[in-house]
Amino acid sequence: MLALAHLRNGHPYVQLAAGFGVGTTTAYRYVTEAAEVRAALAPTLAEAVRAASMKAFVLLDGTLLPIDRIAADRRAGRVRRARGRWR
Known part of the structure; x- marks a missing residue:
């Protein structure tokens, strides 16, 4: 409880x-x-980004961030086409 009181209220x-x-x-x-x-149990940055990319929105420091998955998919398609992996 002591640690939570410090982390929550400072x-x-x-x-x-x-x-x-x-x-x-x-x-x-x-x-x-x-x-x-808490740090040992936290996901790595790569894991967190991967998990966030699968969501419709994420909360970052209490701020709701919408994720435009359609635009992200379009950009990913362009990258694949540019690398010759996707026709």
């Missing part, structure tokens, strides 16, 4: 430590460890 470590009854160093360590776990 509370300073001193405030988190006092609220959860732990030391400031412990609060820092919990937040750092939680961030490392």
Whole structure:
């Protein structure tokens, strides 16, 4: 909960430590460890882009981004034709 409070609200470590009854160093360590776990579970950039390309829209930092799949398919077709892989 301490790490989530910091990641969601950005509370300073001193405030988190006092609220959860732990030391400031412990609060820092919990937040750092939680961030490392999240980073280890996160997809790579290539995986995220591949997954996003299959969707109708994506949320990026809370912003809804529409994806024009028809235009993307058209562009991909042009690339394939230019490389001689598609007639």
